[in-house]
Amino acid sequence: MEKTIVLASGNEGKAREFRAILEPLGFKIVLQKELGIDSPEETGKSFLENAMIKAYYAAEKSGMWALADDSGLCVDALNGAPGIYSARYSSVDGEHGDDKANNAKLLDDLKNVPNGKRTARYYCALCLVRHKDDPVPLTVLASWEGAIGYKEIGANGFGYDPLFEVTGRNCTAAQLPPQIKNLISHRGRALQALTYKIEHNLF
Amino acid sequence: MEKTIVLASGNEGKAREFRAILEPLGFKIVLQKELGIDSPEETGKSFLENAMIKAYYAAEKSGMWALADDSGLCVDALNGAPGIYSARYSSVDGEHGDDKANNAKLLDDLKNVPNGKRTARYYCALCLVRHKDDPVPLTVLASWEGAIGYKEIGANGFGYDPLFEVTGRNCTAAQLPPQIKNLISHRGRALQALTYKIEHNLF
Numbered sequence: 001m002e003k004t005i006v007l008a009s010g011n012e013g014k015a016r017e018f019r020a021i022l023e024p025l026g027f028k029i030v031l032q033k034e035l036g037i038d039s040p041e042e043t044g045k046s047f048l049e050n051a052m053i054k055a056y057y058a059a060e061k062s063g064m065w066a067l068a069d070d071s072g073l074c075v076d077a078l079n080g081a082p083g084i085y086s087a088r089y090s091s092v093d094g095e096h097g098d099d100k101a102n103n104a105k106l107l108d109d110l111k112n113v114p115n116g117k118r119t120a121r122y123y124c125a126l127c128l129v130r131h132k133d134d135p136v137p138l139t140v141l142a143s144w145e146g147a148i149g150y151k152e153i154g155a156n157g158f159g160y161d162p163l164f165e166v167t168g169r170n171c172t173a174a175q176l177p178p179q180i181k182n183l184i185s186h187r188g189r190a191l192q193a194l195t196y197k198i199e200h201n202l203f
Numbered sequence: 204m205e206k207t208i209v210l211a212s213g214n215e216g217k218a219r220e221f222r223a224i225l226e227p228l229g230f231k232i233v234l235q236k237e238l239g240i241d242s243p244e245e246t247g248k249s250f251l252e253n254a255m256i257k258a259y260y261a262a263e264k265s266g267m268w269a270l271a272d273d274s275g276l277c278v279d280a281l282n283g284a285p286g287i288y289s290a291r292y293s294s295v296d297g298e299h300g301d302d303k304a305n306n307a308k309l310l311d312d313l314k315n316v317p318n319g320k321r322t323a324r325y326y327c328a329l330c331l332v333r334h335k336d337d338p339v340p341l342t343v344l345a346s347w348e349g350a351i352g353y354k355e356i357g358a359n360g361f362g363y364d365p366l367f368e369v370t371g372r373n374c375t376a377a378q379l380p381p382q383i384k385n386l387i388s389h390r391g392r393a394l395q396a397l398t399y400k401i402e403h404n405l406f
């Protein structure tokens with residue numbers, strides 16, 4: 001029997017990534033907005049807590065399994081900022097900012113930080129719950145090491161990708177082909193770890 | 204430099220287990236009650252969420268790294284109960300019940316459940332945070348398979364251990380010597396996984 005999972009995200013790009021990996025395992029992915037489900041406030045202190053808040057909310061509203069992700073960028077010279085506020089970093093009203101404004105703010109915040117001190121990493125937390133009171137949510141956290149450059153380079157990806165110089169590769173995340181990014185990125189590896197746990201029934 | 208970790212637990216038995224494993228790694232363990240820190244309400248829906256609530260609370264109150272665990276027993280025939288309510292299963296006022304009353308209630312709930320249908324597992328979630336707003340808490344979840352017997356056997360351990368027949372061993376958890384239990388139990392393996400992550404700096 002095919003199992004349906006509600007994806008607690010409105011992002012079509014993420015939905016595509018999740019479908020590509022989870023549908024071959026026998027899961028059907030529906031977006032929460034297709035079911036008329038809104039998004040809860042992300043009041044958590046960590047990527048993981050925010051992913052849990054979103055997954056439990058979607059499970060409660062849908063009565064189905066629900067999967068949520070929460071991800072962001074932590075810059076060492078900024079003491080971990082923008083962190084869980086990555087999507088709303090340049091925002092003044094607490095709503096999601098746009099990528100251009102977020103990237104501009106990040107460059108400005110780092111304008112006096114020299115090469116070698118601009119290290120950063122992306123994080124992705126995933127949470128899969130089977131019902132609204134699931135005592136053992138399936139969770140993973142993965143990270144991706146890099147450094148923040150001096151200008152936007154590359155047209156793929158989204159968010160801070162044009163500024164994120166991937167450690168060990170002579171390019172930014174926005175210069176990677178999607179299929180390569182999906183293999184090595186924070187979200188790609190989090191999904192691989194989640195898949196492993198689902199396949200081995202590690203709830 | 205020795206790093207101090209506040210243990211968000213009042214249980215001396217647990218403190219002993221945590222000290223035995225973490226002090227050789229250069230950590231000093233203090234109990235939150237030694238610092239005059241109380242316990243927050245455990246309002247989470249999962250072991251992991253409760254561990255996170257307790258760890259963040261202790262980090263906020265102490266300004267130090269904080270470690271919390273939350274654990275319990277899920278019985279398949281009871282649809283996962285007592286689950287996150289394991290410690291207060293027999294309680295009428297929401298406070299922690301005592302082991303004897305909890306075990307008696309569990310036996311009663313299972314009185315019509317035959318051999319072979321009494322499978323269960325212990326879970327242990329751990330959460331370590333480095334400050335009150337840590338965006339990437341270090342978390343682990345481990346489980347331990349068994350079945351619920353028909354009477355209490357054994358004098359070691361605590362909680363449901365005298366009823367918990369360990370899969371693959373001809374005894375209950377309460378019959379295991381502590382050093383063996385600490386190797387193979389849900390909490391022992393969760394601590395081993397946490398240790399691995401700390402040693403490899405997998406935040």
